Amino acid sequence: MTERPFHHGNLRAALLDEAVTVLRSSGVDGLSLRDLARRVGVSHGAPRSHFVDRQALLDALAVQGFDRLRQRAREAFAAGRDLPDRFHRVAQAYVDFAIDDAALMELMFQAKADGGGEAVQEAAVALFTELDQAMGPRRADTDDGDRDAFKLLFAATMQGIAALVASHRIPRPEGDRLIDVAMTMMLGSELAARTIGEGEVGAGSS
Amino acid sequence: MTERPFHHGNLRAALLDEAVTVLRSSGVDGLSLRDLARRVGVSHGAPRSHFVDRQALLDALAVQGFDRLRQRAREAFAAGRDLPDRFHRVAQAYVDFAIDDAALMELMFQAKADGGGEAVQEAAVALFTELDQAMGPRRADTDDGDRDAFKLLFAATMQGIAALVASHRIPRPEGDRLIDVAMTMMLGSELAARTIGEGEVGAGSS
DNA sequence: ACCTGAACACCGTTCAAGT
DNA sequence: ACCTGAACACCGTTCAAGT
Numbered sequence: 001m002t003e004r005p006f007h008h009g010n011l012r013a014a015l016l017d018e019a020v021t022v023l024r025s026s027g028v029d030g031l032s033l034r035d036l037a038r039r040v041g042v043s044h045g046a047p048r049s050h051f052v053d054r055q056a057l058l059d060a061l062a063v064q065g066f067d068r069l070r071q072r073a074r075e076a077f078a079a080g081r082d083l084p085d086r087f088h089r090v091a092q093a094y095v096d097f098a099i100d101d102a103a104l105m106e107l108m109f110q111a112k113a114d115g116g117g118e119a120v121q122e123a124a125v126a127l128f129t130e131l132d133q134a135m136g137p138r139r140a141d142t143d144d145g146d147r148d149a150f151k152l153l154f155a156a157t158m159q160g161i162a163a164l165v166a167s168h169r170i171p172r173p174e175g176d177r178l179i180d181v182a183m184t185m186m187l188g189s190e191l192a193a194r195t196i197g198e199g200e201v202g203a204g205s206s
Numbered sequence: 207m208t209e210r211p212f213h214h215g216n217l218r219a220a221l222l223d224e225a226v227t228v229l230r231s232s233g234v235d236g237l238s239l240r241d242l243a244r245r246v247g248v249s250h251g252a253p254r255s256h257f258v259d260r261q262a263l264l265d266a267l268a269v270q271g272f273d274r275l276r277q278r279a280r281e282a283f284a285a286g287r288d289l290p291d292r293f294h295r296v297a298q299a300y301v302d303f304a305i306d307d308a309a310l311m312e313l314m315f316q317a318k319a320d321g322g323g324e325a326v327q328e329a330a331v332a333l334f335t336e337l338d339q340a341m342g343p344r345r346a347d348t349d350d351g352d353r354d355a356f357k358l359l360f361a362a363t364m365q366g367i368a369a370l371v372a373s374h375r376i377p378r379p380e381g382d383r384l385i386d387v388a389m390t391m392m393l394g395s396e397l398a399a400r401t402i403g404e405g406e407v408g409a410g411s412s
Numbered sequence: 413a414c415c416t417g418a419a420c421a422c423c424g425t426t427c428a429a430g431t
Numbered sequence: 432a433c434c435t436g437a438a439c440a441c442c443g444t445t446c447a448a449g450t
Contacts, residue, residue: 011433032423043435045426050433053423109373110312124375149387152376156366158382161358163365165317169330170358178362181355181397189391217414238442249416251445256414260443 012050014040019061020104027103033057059117062108066123069097069108070130079133083197088183090134091158095179098162099172105162117147136197142193147195157182218256220246225267227308233309239263264313272329273311275303276336283340289403294389296340297364301385304368305378309368311368337361342403353401356392363388 006085018039022031033054034044076093080086098105110121131151138147161182165175186192224245228237239260240250257263278320282299286292296352315331331380338356344353367388 010434033425034423044424045436047433048425048434052405106312106316109369109375121374124373128375149384152367152370152380152384153363153388153391156370157359157363158366159369160362160364160366163315163369164358164362167330168327169315169334174358178358180356182359182362185359185391185395185397189395191387191391215414239444240442251417252415252442254444255413 003141011040011042011046014119015047016037016064017055018059018198020064023061023103023107028106031058048206054119057099057110058107059120061104062104062110062117063123064150065101065104065108066120066127069094070123070127072097073127073130073134083136084183084187087154087187088132088179090131091154091179091183094155094158095162095175098159099165099175102162102166105166128155135195139195142195146191150191150195154186157186217246217248217252221253221256221263222266225263226270227261228371229267229309229313230307234264234312237264241271264316265326267310268314268316268323268326270367271314272326272333275300275314276333278303279333279336279340289342290389290393291315292340293360293393294385296337297360297385297389298363298382300361301368301371301381304365308368308372311372315365334361341401343400348401352397356397356401358391359397363392366368 014032015036018036019031022036022039033051036057037044037047047057051060072093073090076089077086079087108124128151131154133148135147135151138144158179161175162177164170164178165172166197187196221242225237226244228245239253239257241254242263243250253263257266276363278299279296282295283292286295314326336355337360338353341353341357364385367381367384370376370384371378376384376391393402
């Protein structure tokens with residue numbers, strides 16, 4: 001009897017969920033609006049009611065991706081004991097996400113030639129804000145430029161390591177080792193000493 | 207009289223050249239075999255004689271891209287005076303390339319779900335070999351793992367910075383500054399001291 | 413060996429029409 | 432407000448046929 005007369009009101013969410021699945025198995029190229037509609041059981045024109053464009057759906061996926069990555073980063077940070085451990089965990093979570101959802105990550109960092117996609121940029125900013133909080137309170141004696149540089153460099157390095165693994169340039173374990181090396185290098189740098197926490201980076205016995 | 211009876215034998219090269227142009231103006235999505243054939247003035251089936259697949263053309267573009275990037279890296283390295291300067295120039299060249307040809311760079315580092323694309327991997331390996339030579343001769347007292355880690359970390363960092371700029375997450379000048387910060391950090395690290403050149407990293411007055 | 417042109421299945425997008 | 436279904440222009444890919 002419940003043969004679903006139309007769709008039950010959550011078509012937008014259903015399309016996005018299905019899209020994430022397809023994205024993981026077939027990549028961005030395998031993602032078509034018509035196929036998505038077919039899988040969910042609506043006509044090919046139906047998605048138009050929720051996404052003006054194919055790009056609009058991709059943007060929505062990117063926003064969702066940034067939110068999920070931010071969540072992961074937050075959890076990883078909370079699970080760490082001292083500051084180095086926290087950074088390490090966030091780095092690992094970042095790279096894991098980028099590799100396991102490589103196609104999604106691709107979407108999140110695509111060129112986006114047109115001016116559109118403001119929501120995506122907003123979601124990206126939220127992620128960076130999360131990273132900023134992970135660095136602890138701003139110190140009066142720290143140059144904001146240095147702090148931003150450290151944060152950006154952290155993100156860039158993780159992104160780069162993930163790209164190497166995702167493109168099969170290096171195997172995953174080597175990527176993990178690279179994370180260790182990178183974190184040791186970054187946390188041991190002068191820049192880190194100048195910018196992070198309350199001098200609690202060298203977590204030895206004071 | 208020379209109304210070109212068919213095509214003059216270099217259709218493959220003509221298609222690739224046109225593809226690079228389209229890639230720069232319209233991205234990967236704007237790249238279609240039929241459109242390419244139209245621009246070059248052949249029938250839509252003609253490209254098939256040189257590329258079995260659309261993917262085959264994309265792979266060929268990626269190989270070309272890696273070769274060009276390797277050339278750029280080689281030139282940048284040669285133009286540098288001391289080792290830090292050389293590294294800095296290679297880094298700048300790498301990021302410049304990645305930003306100016308962002309769509310091509312995307313192709314070069316795509317997941318490539320299928321096993322295919324061995325030629326692409328080969329071209330990528332050649333680039334890394336070039337980077338390895340830039341690090342100077344291997345030293346007997348250096349762990350090969352450390353040396354590889356430094357090399358990979360260098361590439362990953364540049365790749366990550368380029369991704370941040372290409373996706374408009376940060377403006378280009380900030381990307382350039384980030385290169386400076388990254389190189390200072392990397393070259394000043396213990397890992398660098400253990401792996402690079404003949405202790406000539408700290409290029410001060412001995 | 414290289415290219416043409418018809419054919420097929422698939423897309424994104426638009427839009428009048430239904431409920 | 433949300434969805435259907437026909438329509439249009441565009442693709443990638445295949446393949447018999449031409450030169």
